[in-house]
Amino acid sequence: MHLERLALILEVVGQKGHATVAEICAQSNLPKPTAYRLVQDLVSSGLLQSSARGEFAIGARLKRITRSDHSDPALLEVIAPALAKAAEEHGxxxxxxxxxxxxxxxxxVATPKTGVSYLHPGVGKRxxxxxxxxxxxxxxSPELLSHDELNGQLKRYTEHTITSGEDLAKELDVIRAKGYAECVExxxxxxxxxxxxxxxxxxGSTLSIGATASVRVFTPPMRVKIGQxxxxxxxxxxxxxxxxGADAKMKSA
Structure with missing residues (x-):
């Protein structure tokens, strides 16, 4: 349990680039005293480092171990321009x-600047x-969803929402076969x-790129085009x- 909490804190800070104890608590559900104590332990070991305004970042020791940067800012340097280009091309x-x-x-979220009408999905938890x-x-990563626990407990948002664990499992099979997921109302x-x-x-399996529009715009043929x-x-x-490439690509069937 102790190791899992430490790993969770490192994951939150690593993804956000910088995080306060309050932000760590919000992402990890850890009590503030516990989170603060663990953060101090990580700072002492060089796995985290303190920065301005009470924020914490990945420490030099951990950077030497991983020699990689998968933080939001680092990823967005590469991904954001591609999303902006796609938004312009597809409206x-x-x-x-x-x-x-x-x-x-x-x-x-990247939105078109061409004056066309579009829907903004917002940011945050989904x-x-x-x-x-x-x-x-x-x-x-189907282990993220325990069908035994979720069956009959999946929240219904509209009449089209999947609320059965069995139906959800079938939907995930379809997604794996197509190489992309759809959400229609x-x-x-x-x-x-x-x-x-x-x-x-x-x-790569923990990151997804997507597009959203009204069902009038994203017709079935258009969703296939966007998926490709x-x-x-x-x-x-x-x-x-x-x-x-062998690890990163999710090919269509």
Whole structure:
């Protein structure tokens, strides 16, 4: 339990780049006194370092161990321009999501600047069973969803929301076969989205890129087109990030 808490804190700080104890508590559900004590232990060992305004960042010792940077800012340096380009080309909002502990969170949204009408998905936590960005990640890590525990307890947002663990398992099979996930009025009426991960395993499997629009705009043929475009983007981004192609690519069937 102690080691798991330390790992969770490092994960939160590593993803956000910088985090306060309050932010760590919000992401990890740890009590503030516990989080503060563990953060101080990590600082003492060189795994974290204190910075301005009471924030903490990954320490030099851990950087030497990992020799990598998967923080939000580092990833966005590569991914944000590609999302902005796609938003312009398709006239829709494109977004980046990542797994945070046991849930998926939209962390960046790019919108078209061409004056076309678009829907903004917002940022923040998304339900694992009712949003394309979360389902794409869950399809590659089904252990995130315990069907025995969730069956009959999946929250219904609309009449199209999947509320059965068995139906959700079937949906994840479909996503793995297609290489991308769709959400059609499952979270909100009139809204649809498409998303795919940046890899099948490793860090890529915990990140997804997607696009959202009204069901009038994202018709079934258009969702196929967007799904294919996202898959191509995921390949390009994985290569740009220096990830092994065999590990990073999520190919369509």
């Amino acid at each position: 829709a909002a494109f977004f980046l999501s990542r797994l945070r502990g046991n849930w998926v969170e939209i962390i960046h 339900p694992m069973h009712a949003c394309s960005c979360a389902k794409a990640i869950a399809a590659l 499952e979270l909100e009426r009139g809204i649809s989205s498409v998303a795919t991960t940046l890899g099948k395993t490793g860090i 475009a996202l898959t191509e983007m995921s390949h390009e981004l994985s290569s740009a990030l220096g990830w092994d």
